[in-house]
Amino acid sequence: MPTDTHMWITEAIKKLDAEVGRHAERAETPLRRFPLPAEWGIDLYLKDESVHPTGSLKHRLAHSLLMFALVNGDLDANTTLVEASSGSTAVSEAYFARLLGLDFVAVVPATTSPSKLALIEQYGGTCLLIADPNAVYAAAERLGAQAGWFYLDQFTNASVVTDWRCNNIASAIFDQLASEAHPEPRWIVVGAGTGGTSATIGRYTHYTKTATKVAVVDPEGSAFARAWAENCRHVIGCASRIEGIGRPRVEPSFIPAVIDEVLAVPDAGSIAAMRFLADVTGINAGGSTGTNLYGAFQLIARMLAAGETGSVVTLICDGGERYLDSYYSDSWVAERGFDLAPHTARLREFLQSGIFAVAA
Known part of the structure; x- marks a missing residue:
């Protein structure tokens, strides 16, 4: 490193x-x-x-996900973070991403409440709305596979x-x-x-x-x-x-x-x-x-x-x-x-x- x-x-x-x-x-x-x-x-x-x-509640999870990625050496100053979320986790992750000076993209179902979308954007995040809720995982994973990106993947990592x-x-x-x-x-x-x-x-x-x-x-x-x-x-x-x-x-x-x-x-x-x-x-x-x-x-x-x-x-x-x-x-x-x-x-x-x- x-x-x-x-x-x-x-x-x-x-x-x-x-x-x-x-x-x-x-x-x-x-x-x-x-x-x-x-x-x-x-x-x-x-x-x-x-x-x-x-x-x-997702404030706890977002903090843990970011800390875990940091101690694993998964992030640097130029990493773009991405997450699949129904809203609240992405709000908290956007908050922590801004704290660290990182770009953040939330891949969310199109049915997510407008107030949650507004909060994500308020904290500096970008929202990518997906019509099919089942497709948010794959969309986030594709973005995260790009060079310089990292998929936080709360659904896999929350228990870890x-x-x-x-x-x-x-x-x-x-x-x-x-x-x-x-x-x-x-x-x-x-x-x-x-x-x-x-x-x-x-x-x-x-x-x-x-x-x-x-x-x-x-x-x-x-x-x-x-x-x-x-x-x-x-x-x-x-x-x-x-x-x-x-x-x-x-x-x-x-x-x-x-x-x-x-x-x-x-x-x-x-x-x-x-x-x-x-x-x-x-x-x-x-x-x-x-x-x-x-x-x-x-x-x-x-x-x-x-x-x-x-x-x-x-x-x-x-x-x-x-x-x-x-x-x-x-x-x-x-x-x-x-x-x-x-x-x-x-x-x-x-x-x-x-x-x-x-x-x-």
Whole structure:
């Protein structure tokens, strides 16, 4: 490696480290408690990843992907970065690329929300919109194969670049729960886009020998739920309508063996739950957070039926401001035929009775 490249990598790593230190007050995102009836003896926490500088859980992944590429010697001062993304990872990667002075191209489905596209461009990235969501991988890979380009490939590398033993989202959750009434959660509930978050949390719970179980919530048509149920990675699904989670194929970073359960969640249920969260707590979050909440309620209802107490943790993946023209828009929802009413009724009934009647 030329000396000047080595020096550039050293300085780039210092910049990434400094960025984490600069936002030390947000380095551990807060746990927000969802108000459940006290007599249930169950605490529900939402780890708020929307407070990261780029506004989503993917800030962690983007930082890890860039750091991994740097320490591997994959980048130099003239590298153009490229990624296949449904939006949020690309927003965060564009932020870090600008920090390092690198050009960045996001290959995204044409259905990606305009607000996410605007954020990518705000951070200096370029967006390449692809009509067929299944074609984003190949398009990004072709670009990355060019001389002077590097494909970050979150879907392959998400479960590799994060240290599952320490300094990750799982260790943070357990540290933050240490002084709570139920410090070892019964369940941690997450969605899967790359599968990296569930892999990190599942590996951590095994490594630390806790009894905590990991549940993945999966939107309609996604490949993950069927792949887990059938123990087969060769399942083909369809593009997800819940941005950030669900995939038409089983991604390499999805590690089924560390997951205890996968819950399929109807898309209308995800949207109803994100709106329900805003009504109950004033927290405006995205659709994947609604998917998380919908699944967490099901597991809590199961705990109540079994006479169990304890805690459940899920994530606020990103903020709702990115979805004002989609999931929070009544006209957008109606145009796409989503019927939120039965799901909203189911959520309200759960808070009153502790019973969650899963739709047939």
